Amino acid sequence: MPTDHIMKTYDDELKRLNNAIIRMGGLAESQVAASIQATVKRDSELAHEVVEQDAQVDALEAEVEALAMRLLALRQPMARDLREIVSSLKIASDLERICDYAANVAKRSIALNQAPVAKPVYAIPRMGKLAQALIKDVLDAYVQGDADKAMHVWLSDEELDELYTSLFRELLTYMMEDPRSITAGTHLLFMAKNIERIGDHATNIAETIYYLIHGTPLKEARPKRDRSSTSVVLPGPVAVATTDSEETK
Amino acid sequence: MPTDHIMKTYDDELKRLNNAIIRMGGLAESQVAASIQATVKRDSELAHEVVEQDAQVDALEAEVEALAMRLLALRQPMARDLREIVSSLKIASDLERICDYAANVAKRSIALNQAPVAKPVYAIPRMGKLAQALIKDVLDAYVQGDADKAMHVWLSDEELDELYTSLFRELLTYMMEDPRSITAGTHLLFMAKNIERIGDHATNIAETIYYLIHGTPLKEARPKRDRSSTSVVLPGPVAVATTDSEETK
Numbered sequence: 001m002p003t004d005h006i007m008k009t010y011d012d013e014l015k016r017l018n019n020a021i022i023r024m025g026g027l028a029e030s031q032v033a034a035s036i037q038a039t040v041k042r043d044s045e046l047a048h049e050v051v052e053q054d055a056q057v058d059a060l061e062a063e064v065e066a067l068a069m070r071l072l073a074l075r076q077p078m079a080r081d082l083r084e085i086v087s088s089l090k091i092a093s094d095l096e097r098i099c100d101y102a103a104n105v106a107k108r109s110i111a112l113n114q115a116p117v118a119k120p121v122y123a124i125p126r127m128g129k130l131a132q133a134l135i136k137d138v139l140d141a142y143v144q145g146d147a148d149k150a151m152h153v154w155l156s157d158e159e160l161d162e163l164y165t166s167l168f169r170e171l172l173t174y175m176m177e178d179p180r181s182i183t184a185g186t187h188l189l190f191m192a193k194n195i196e197r198i199g200d201h202a203t204n205i206a207e208t209i210y211y212l213i214h215g216t217p218l219k220e221a222r223p224k225r226d227r228s229s230t231s232v233v234l235p236g237p238v239a240v241a242t243t244d245s246e247e248t249k
Numbered sequence: 250m251p252t253d254h255i256m257k258t259y260d261d262e263l264k265r266l267n268n269a270i271i272r273m274g275g276l277a278e279s280q281v282a283a284s285i286q287a288t289v290k291r292d293s294e295l296a297h298e299v300v301e302q303d304a305q306v307d308a309l310e311a312e313v314e315a316l317a318m319r320l321l322a323l324r325q326p327m328a329r330d331l332r333e334i335v336s337s338l339k340i341a342s343d344l345e346r347i348c349d350y351a352a353n354v355a356k357r358s359i360a361l362n363q364a365p366v367a368k369p370v371y372a373i374p375r376m377g378k379l380a381q382a383l384i385k386d387v388l389d390a391y392v393q394g395d396a397d398k399a400m401h402v403w404l405s406d407e408e409l410d411e412l413y414t415s416l417f418r419e420l421l422t423y424m425m426e427d428p429r430s431i432t433a434g435t436h437l438l439f440m441a442k443n444i445e446r447i448g449d450h451a452t453n454i455a456e457t458i459y460y461l462i463h464g465t466p467l468k469e470a471r472p473k474r475d476r477s478s479t480s481v482v483l484p485g486p487v488a489v490a491t492t493d494s495e496e497t498k
Contacts, residue, residue, distance in 0.1 A: 068335075069332075073328070073331055082318070082322055083318075086318065086321070086338070089335070090338075093342070104478055107478040110479065111478065111479050111480065114481050115481070172431055175424065176429075182421055182424050182425050182431070182482075183421055183482050187478075189438070190478070193439070229357050229360065231432075232360055232363050233431075
């Protein structure tokens with residue numbers, strides 16, 4: 001029957017869209033892992049590979065967009081299907097940003113390799129591991145259509161924010177103690193910020209999954225423990241002041 | 250006639266969506282301007298206002314999303330109308346990020362006000378002015394449906410990238426000369442990065458406008474002159490090394 005055929009094609013197309021998202025997610029996981037690995041092992045070759053792989057991510061995002069537009073134009077989807085398609089656009093955009101941040105971490109690791117090992121680099125794999133777990137869990141939530149799991153990711157990002165804020169202060173103190181470490185310290189600051197932002201994008205995806213499943217946007221404001229924007233670290237005997245205001249979401 | 254009535258409502262709804270984007274754009278312009286003003290005048294009160302206004306931007310983005318989903322579900326738009334609606338989702342997301350960056354600049358200006366004036370702050374209004382011009386021009390391109398104007402914005406962002414890279418190096422040297430300036434220098438680094446990112450989002454919007462008008466995505470890679478990720482600044486007699494690789498888009 002032609003109707004059946006049409007339905008089957010429609011389902012196939014939705015599945016293709018889903019698969020493209022899952023492939024992008026897998027790539028995001030491996031790009032983040034490789035960028036951290038490159039930093040820890042001081043492996044500039046691996047770092048270059050991460051930077052080069054980024055084009056593949058952009059191509060996948062373009063594929064998602066083309067598929068989604070096709071489905072919207074030809075299938076005139078409603079309700080859950082419509083949310084599925086619009087959500088795929090949002091998730092693809094977040095995954096693309098995650099990969100951009102991974103590529104930037106990789107790029108900065110190459111700059112770091114031109115200087116002696118900077119002690120605070122030890123914190124990067126800790127942050128990286130947390131970020132990777134957030135991406136993995138949010139992708140599981142997407143595949144399983146599990147809004148509770150997505151909410152768990154949404155709440156877990158707080159830990160990454162806290163790690164970032166404490167590393168931010170440590171790096172400031174580190175640079176003050178030895179001005180020769182300022183270039184390395186600055187790259188580490190931005191690398192840490194990139195990883196913190198990867199966590200933010202994982203929580204964006206969690207919010208999208210919540211909306212996809214429940215059909216209403218998540219209203220609550222997410223708890224934010226990154227206070228680095230208002231941190232003041234003074235030189236000399238360590239003095240740290242932080243105002244109470246929270247990072248803007 | 251009922252058909253006319255339906256058409257009229259549809260047009261009204263598209264117009265409402267358009268207006269919401271234009272309002273968001275206006276808010277983005279004024280938030281960026283106010284955050285720069287707060288930094289230059291060391292006006293913490295104004296900075297707090299910028300941070301508080303951010304909730305309004307989030308509300309406007311939610312309004313755009315709700316309107317767009319409604320149009321997609323009820324009107325089953327095709328071709329240009331469909332692109333118009335999907336583009337509004339993308340543009341709203343970029344405008345929301347621009348406002349986040351403005352709020353973060355404002356927040357960091359409050360931290361800066363706790364220390365003496367940091368000399369390199371002079372570069373912030375220069376970067377801010379450029380970023381504001383990019384937002385203004387890309388919004389004009391949107392309102393006028395002018396793809397050439399959008400492409401002009403897309404190319405102009407290069408200047409902002411160059412300003413950012415040179416400020417990045419200046420700030421590193423500044424912090425090396427006086428470790429007491431490291432906290433202020435770090436906040437300025439992130440403020441400059443935020444403004445550079447605002448430019449990137451203006452170019453994203455330019456790309457969306459190109460797609461909205463031409464119906465095909467822009468294929469070229471944008472020239473990128475931000476080389477800060479690979480910059481190495483050594484202490485002592487100023488030595489600057491920059492590899493040739495370009496910032497990841």
